[in-house]
Amino acid sequence: MAQDEARVLKRGDEVVLRVDDAAFEGKTIARIDGFVVFVEGAVPGDTVRVRILKSKKKYAEAKVVSVEVPSPFRVIPRCRHFGACGGCKWQHVDYQVQLRFKQQQVVDAFERIGGFAGPNVLPIIGAEEVFFYRNKMEYSFAEQEWLESLPPRGEDASPGDSEIGNAQSAIFLGLHVPQRYDKVLEITECHLQSDLSNRVLNFVRAFARRENLPVYSSDRDAGYLRFLVIRQSVRMQECMVNLVTFEDRPEIMTRFTAELLSAVPAVTTVVNTINAKKAQIAFGDVEKVYAGPGVIHERLGDLLFTISSGSFF
Numbered sequence: 001m002a003q004d005e006a007r008v009l010k011r012g013d014e015v016v017l018r019v020d021d022a023a024f025e026g027k028t029i030a031r032i033d034g035f036v037v038f039v040e041g042a043v044p045g046d047t048v049r050v051r052i053l054k055s056k057k058k059y060a061e062a063k064v065v066s067v068e069v070p071s072p073f074r075v076i077p078r079c080r081h082f083g084a085c086g087g088c089k090w091q092h093v094d095y096q097v098q099l100r101f102k103q104q105q106v107v108d109a110f111e112r113i114g115g116f117a118g119p120n121v122l123p124i125i126g127a128e129e130v131f132f133y134r135n136k137m138e139y140s141f142a143e144q145e146w147l148e149s150l151p152p153r154g155e156d157a158s159p160g161d162s163e164i165g166n167a168q169s170a171i172f173l174g175l176h177v178p179q180r181y182d183k184v185l186e187i188t189e190c191h192l193q194s195d196l197s198n199r200v201l202n203f204v205r206a207f208a209r210r211e212n213l214p215v216y217s218s219d220r221d222a223g224y225l226r227f228l229v230i231r232q233s234v235r236m237q238e239c240m241v242n243l244v245t246f247e248d249r250p251e252i253m254t255r256f257t258a259e260l261l262s263a264v265p266a267v268t269t270v271v272n273t274i275n276a277k278k279a280q281i282a283f284g285d286v287e288k289v290y291a292g293p294g295v296i297h298e299r300l301g302d303l304l305f306t307i308s309s310g311s312f313f
Helices: 095-113 195-210 250-263
Strands: 014-022 027-032 035-040 047-055 059-069 136-142 172-175 225-233 238-245 269-274 286-291 296-300 303-307
Touching: 014 035, 014 059, 014 095, 035 047, 136 195, 172 195, 195 225, 195 238, 195 250, 225 296, 238 250, 238 296, 250 269, 250 286
Parallel strands: 035 059, 238 269
Antiparallel strands: 014 027, 014 047, 027 035, 047 059, 136 172, 136 225, 225 238, 269 286, 296 303
C-alpha cells in the first residue's frame, strides 16, 4: 500500500499490519510506507488485523481485531478482566520487555523533546513485585454494569441481577472502563493491591446488595453509595476502608462496620466520607471515623508516615 493510499484510510477499514514499536499510554506503532498507525491492544512484534478508529492527515488510530501472528514478547495476562478494564495496559507483555520499552521512551523524550544527543540513561530498576503492589484502590458504585461480552440472545439480565432481585435496585461495584463513566466493570479479583483488598471489595458489594442500598445518581442528585477506597500499608500491616457516600446514615455505617470487621478482621480502621456535591470524586467535606484511628501508617526507610483518607501518598 502506497503512502498516498494509506492516508485515505477511513474509519471502519480493516487492514493487516506488522507492529514495530511501543508508544505511550499502552499503544503501539505500526507503519504503512512511513504512515504511522497507533494501535491499541497490540504488542511490538505482532502481526495483527486492525480496525481503523480515527484517520488524520499524518496518522491513524486503530484497534486490534485479531492477532494473526503473535509477538514473542506476548505473555498470558494474569487478570481475566485484562483488555476491558484498562487498569493495566501492558499485562500481556513480558515484564523485562516492558522495562526495555519504558527505557526507550525515556531516551526518546530526551532526544526528541529535550534535544539531547545520546543521553546516558541508566537501566531501569524493575519492581520486585509486579502484582499486588498498590497501596490504594478506588472502586466506583454504579447502577449499570459494563458487560465484557453481550449476554446470549434472549438473556437480557446482566450477571448479578439474579443476586439482587431486579434492575431497579441494581448495584454494581468495580472500575470504569476507559471513556465510560455511566457503567462499571464488575471486579471480583484485582491483582493490583492484595488478596485482603479483594476480600473487602467483595464483602462491601454483598453488604450493599443485601441491604439494597441505593447508588448515587448525579442525574437525580440522589442515592447513597458513591465510592469504596481501600488503603493499605505493607510494612505496618494496616488497612483503611473508606466508604464514600452522598448522605450521612450512621445506622447503616454502624452495622456495616461491625459486619466488615467480623468478616475481614485485618481491617484496622473504617471511615465514612460524605460528599453531598454533584462532583463525582472520592473526597468530601465531612469525614466520620467508625473504627480505629481514622488513619493508617507506613514506614519508608527511617520515616514513618501517617496517611489519612484524603492523603496523597
